[in-house]
Amino acid sequence: xxxxYDIAREAGVSPTTVSKVFNDYSDVSAKTRKKVLDTAxxxxxxxxxxxxxxxxxxxxxxxxxxMERTGKGIRHPFFSAVLESFKNTAESKGYDLMFISQFIxxxxxxxxxxxxxxxxxxxxxxxxxxxxxNVTELVNSDIPCVFLDxxxxxxxxxxxxxxxxxxxxxxxxxxxxxxxIAHISGGQNSFAGAKRQLGYELAxxxxxxxxxxxxxxxxxxxxxxxxxxxxxxxxxxxxVPPTAVFAAGDNLAIGAMQAVKDRGLSVPEHMSxxxxxxxxxxxxxxxxxxxxxxxxxxxxxxAAEILIHSIETVCTLENVVVPVxxxxxxxxxxx
Amino acid sequence: xxxxYDIAREAGVSPTTVSKVFNDYSDVSAKTRKKVLDTAxxxxxxxxxxxxxxxxxxxxxxxxxxMERTGKGIRHPFFSAVLESFKNTAESKGYDLMFISQFIxxxxxxxxxxxxxxxxxxxxxxxxxxxxxNVTELVNSDIPCVFLDxxxxxxxxxxxxxxxxxxxxxxxxxxxxxxxIAHISGGQNSFAGAKRQLGYELAxxxxxxxxxxxxxxxxxxxxxxxxxxxxxxxxxxxxVPPTAVFAAGDNLAIGAMQAVKDRGLSVPEHMSxxxxxxxxxxxxxxxxxxxxxxxxxxxxxxAAEILIHSIETVCTLENVVVPVxxxxxxxxxxx
DNA sequence: GTGAAAGCGCTAACAC
DNA sequence: GTGTTAGCGCTTTCAC
Numbered sequence: 001x002x003x004x005y006d007i008a009r010e011a012g013v014s015p016t017t018v019s020k021v022f023n024d025y026s027d028v029s030a031k032t033r034k035k036v037l038d039t040a041x042x043x044x045x046x047x048x049x050x051x052x053x054x055x056x057x058x059x060x061x062x063x064x065x066x067m068e069r070t071g072k073g074i075r076h077p078f079f080s081a082v083l084e085s086f087k088n089t090a091e092s093k094g095y096d097l098m099f100i101s102q103f104i105x106x107x108x109x110x111x112x113x114x115x116x117x118x119x120x121x122x123x124x125x126x127x128x129x130x131x132x133x134n135v136t137e138l139v140n141s142d143i144p145c146v147f148l149d150x151x152x153x154x155x156x157x158x159x160x161x162x163x164x165x166x167x168x169x170x171x172x173x174x175x176x177x178x179x180x181i182a183h184i185s186g187g188q189n190s191f192a193g194a195k196r197q198l199g200y201e202l203a204x205x206x207x208x209x210x211x212x213x214x215x216x217x218x219x220x221x222x223x224x225x226x227x228x229x230x231x232x233x234x235x236x237x238x239x240v241p242p243t244a245v246f247a248a249g250d251n252l253a254i255g256a257m258q259a260v261k262d263r264g265l266s267v268p269e270h271m272s273x274x275x276x277x278x279x280x281x282x283x284x285x286x287x288x289x290x291x292x293x294x295x296x297x298x299x300x301x302x303a304a305e306i307l308i309h310s311i312e313t314v315c316t317l318e319n320v321v322v323p324v325x326x327x328x329x330x331x332x333x334x335x
Numbered sequence: 336x337x338x339x340y341d342i343a344r345e346a347g348v349s350p351t352t353v354s355k356v357f358n359d360y361s362d363v364s365a366k367t368r369k370k371v372l373d374t375a376x377x378x379x380x381x382x383x384x385x386x387x388x389x390x391x392x393x394x395x396x397x398x399x400x401x402m403e404r405t406g407k408g409i410r411h412p413f414f415s416a417v418l419e420s421f422k423n424t425a426e427s428k429g430y431d432l433m434f435i436s437q438f439i440x441x442x443x444x445x446x447x448x449x450x451x452x453x454x455x456x457x458x459x460x461x462x463x464x465x466x467x468x469n470v471t472e473l474v475n476s477d478i479p480c481v482f483l484d485x486x487x488x489x490x491x492x493x494x495x496x497x498x499x500x501x502x503x504x505x506x507x508x509x510x511x512x513x514x515x516i517a518h519i520s521g522g523q524n525s526f527a528g529a530k531r532q533l534g535y536e537l538a539x540x541x542x543x544x545x546x547x548x549x550x551x552x553x554x555x556x557x558x559x560x561x562x563x564x565x566x567x568x569x570x571x572x573x574x575v576p577p578t579a580v581f582a583a584g585d586n587l588a589i590g591a592m593q594a595v596k597d598r599g600l601s602v603p604e605h606m607s608x609x610x611x612x613x614x615x616x617x618x619x620x621x622x623x624x625x626x627x628x629x630x631x632x633x634x635x636x637x638a639a640e641i642l643i644h645s646i647e648t649v650c651t652l653e654n655v656v657v658p659v660x661x662x663x664x665x666x667x668x669x670x
Numbered sequence: 671g672t673g674a675a676a677g678c679g680c681t682a683a684c685a686c
Numbered sequence: 687g688t689g690t691t692a693g694c695g696c697t698t699t700c701a702c
Contacts, residue, residue: 003695014673019697027671046448047439050388051695055678059385060440061433073419077615080415084408087434094440096453098396098433099422104382105395105429113381118431225619254619280412281616284560284589338679349689354681362687386679390694 002045011039022047053119062090062307063100063115065125067135069190070222077279078296079126082148085300086124093308095121102134112138122311124148124303144315146307148299150191151319156310158303158320162192165292165324166199166246167206169274172290172326173244174207176334178272181209182242184231184252187221196248196276214238219252228255236263243335244272250279250291257285257331268333278327288329298322337380346374357382388454397425397642398435398450400460402470404525405557412614413631414461417483420635421459428643430456437469447473457642459483479650481642483634485526486654491645493638493655497527500627500659501534501581502541504609507625507661508579509542511669513607516544517577519566519587522556531583531611550577554587563590571598578670579607585614585626592620592666603668613662623664633657 004018011018013032020028021036028036053059064083066073074080087097100114100123111134115123122144125135139145139154146156173181183200186193197216204211217234220227228247232255235242247253253275260271267273267287275282278293299322306318339353346353348367355363356371363371388394399418401408409415422432435449435458446469450458457479460470474480474489481491508516518535521528532551539546552569555562563582570577571594582588588610595606602608602622610617613628634657641653 001695004697005695008673015695016673016697017671020672023697029671032671046444046451048389048454048695049452050385050394050454051678052697053385053678054383054389054680054695055697057678074409074422075412075415075419077410077412081410084410087409091434091436091438092441094438096433096436098431099426101426101431103426103429106427109381116381117384119383119385281619284616284620286621336679339681340679350679351681351689352687355688358681364687367687383679386694387681388694389679389696390681392694 002043003048004045007036007040007043007045010043011035057119059119059121060095061098061118061120062095062304063118063120063123064097065100065111065123065135065138067132068126070224077281078277078294079148081296082126082300082303085297086304087300089301089304090308093304095308110134110137112141112143115141115143122146122307124307144307144310146303146310148303153317156303156306156316156318156320158299158306158322159192159195160294160299160324161321162195162324163199163202165276165294165326166196166248167203168324168326169246169276169292170200170203171207172328173246173272173274173332174203174209176244176272176332178242178244178335179209180215180240180242181244181246182215182217182235184217184219184228184235184245184247184256186223186248186252187218190221190223193221193223193248200246215242219248219255223249223251225251225255225258228252229259230255232256232259236260236265242271244274244332246274246276248276250275250277250282250289253289253291253331254281254285257289268331272332272335274326274332283329287331290329290331291327293325293327295322295324337378338383339380342371342375342378342380345378346370392454394454394456395430396433396453396455397430397639398453398455398458399432400435400446400458400470400473402467403461405559412616413612413629414483416631417461417635417638420632421639422635424636424639425643428639430643445469445472447476447478450476450478457481457646459638459642479642479645481638481645483638488652491638491641491651491653491655493634493641493657494527494530495629495634495659496656497530497659498534498537500611500629500661501531501583502538503659503661504581504611504627505535505538506542507663508581508607508609508667509538509544511579511607511667513577513579513670514544515547515550515575515577516579516581517550517552517570519552519554519563519570519580519582519591521558521583521587522553525556525558528556528558528583535581549573554583554590558584558586560586560590560593563587564594565590567591567594571595571600577606579609579667581609581611583611585610585612585617585624588624588626588666589616589620592624603666607667607670609661609667618664622666625664625666626662628660628662630657630659 004015008015126148185197217231275291282289343350461483520532552566610626617624
């Protein structure tokens with residue numbers, strides 16, 4: 001293991017000078033710099049982040065809190081896409097990513113303690129229960145945080161324009177001639193679910209469509225296919241069923257589609273369906289799902305930018321809303 | 336920021352004693368231990384991993400090298416599932432996960448340097464080009480490694496039983512009465528692709544089915560839908576087309592299915608198709624895809640176990656093969 | 671431009 | 687059982 005002392009000795013300079021070279025200090029002569037760099041590469045030197053972190057209190061590490069509620073963790077298609085983009089942006093700015101669990105050495109701790117233990121410079125957290133004491137503690141700490149799919153006055157946040165997305169979905173169905181438009185919601189417990197339902201209601205209002213409580217069927221806040229299936233059945237059992245459904249998530253929509261088929265009906269002939277997310281699967285099912293696409297690349301990179309900005313410059317509590325787009329496929333029909 | 340010195344002073348003991356308490360040394364009296372623990376929690380103490388790593392040379396961090404070739408990174412449904420399982424096992428044993436990029440401070444380096452920089456105790460790498468100099472260097476280093484979807488004498492590996500899986504697929508089609516069974520391969524450049532093709536060929540041999548070079552159509556080593564689509568068209572253009580196809584990946588199979596449909600034919604009436612992987616989508620497309628399921632949970636946890644074992648005990652170069660199962664759905668028909 | 675000295679928070683001999 | 691001491695590899699005053 002080669003240290004700056006080895007290089008210093010070999011190059012005939014002091015450890016301080018070696019350190020300065022590796023930290024791009026300007027007060028080192030070009031000649032000395034070259035000599036140091038040469039011997040360093042000759043000896044196979046590489047810096048040690050632990051030693052550096054110990055003294056500078058900067059780890060160049062970002063913590064990733066994957067606290068979603070489906071139990072899918074990193075397999076979750078939406079969050080993994082956002083994380084991939086976050087990761088690329090963070091890496092290009094010199095940061096590495098580390099998952100923050102609730103364990104240290106196999107023993108249970110809080111997220112905050114884990115962050116301090118690892119000296120992370122900042123934290124990105126996805127779809128969490130802000131109620132959980134564990135997280136509140138983190139938000140209230142001095143560690144810069146950015147949250148996905150949330151709005152908070154205490155931390156930076158990034159989320160899709162859920163309301164506008166819902167509006168686009170409903171408006172599209174309306175433009176196709178539908179007036180009995182139902183909603184399969186993600187429940188009021190999830191941030192996105194609440195927003196999307198609100199967007200649905202606002203859209204009805206704006207388009208002067210009657211509001212009908214029966215036309216809002218609650219899916220699970222986990223956005224599961226099964227709950228979409230159940231919700232659709234509930235809607236189909238109505239005396240006057242809707243002709244179109246806007247589901248708060250693609251999985252809900254896919255479950256709903258299945259329910260329609262299982263009644264011997266077909267999509268889009270007997271029922272038009274629009275989803276939200278544009279998960280990969282949506283383009284491949286039959287009929288291909290018309291849905292509101294979330295811009296995962298933008299969500300991830302904006303989150304990284306905000307977080308790094310509040311680490312390096314000043315802790316701005318930005319709340320970014322990323323635009324969404326309706327992707328028209330084959331699950332809707334004009335009537 | 337509270338250090339062990341603060342606690343030592345407050346509790347009236349030496350820093351060593353405090354350290355011993357936190358490292359579960361047995362030679363501390365119960366009374367002293369309690370006093371230390373109490374003052375520590377009262378003062379809000381937490382250990383500092385950098386300081387600890389600096390002296391022990393153990394970071395309790397595992398590096399994750401996500402070097403797959405589809406460009407999907409962590410979004411890749413198969414690898415993200417394996418990683419999720421790996422992560423859970425690793426965390427339960429006290430390790431945290433960090434992504435290893437080819438950058439330090441935004442500047443390009445090698446994976447090995449990055450690992451040393453971060454003092455990772457071991458590395459898990461997925462689906463990589465072993466040829467890449469960057470990786471060879473890492474494999475040949477003293478850092479314990481485990482590879483997914485690979486076989487190597489130089490490092491621990493974990494992969495599915497590709498050959499047996501292919502055999503099950505072909506045998507199933509054969510049991511349905513098919514004898515003109517084609518293969519859409521993942522190419523010879525990918526480890527899994529080569530194995531699955533070999534399994535296909537071995538199966539034909541064992542079942543005394545004639546081998547026909549035309550019945551092997553190469554898909555992309557990225558296992559894309561488009562390449563499956565193209566390969567299927569190639570097979571359909573044959574004078575005597577196959578009646579069944581075993582595709583080396585679900586995405587290839589899905590592309591193949593589309594090609595059949597686009598010719599006005601249908602699956603499974605005119606063509607039986609079996610895939611490999613069992614990605615989430617496979618259960619939801621129409622017809623639901625019969626496929627060979629990889630046990631991602633086992634792959635991930637076995638990889639973690641092997642890696643941690645070679646870190647903590649001795650560097651065994653285990654090569655684990657995880658069994659697979661055929662999941663029968665609706666994409667095949669008896670003839 | 672360059673270097674000597676101190677110290678980040680912790681652990682590991684070793685002495686008591 | 688407990689404490690003293692040294693030092694992990696690095697950066698940072700501050701003096702020259």
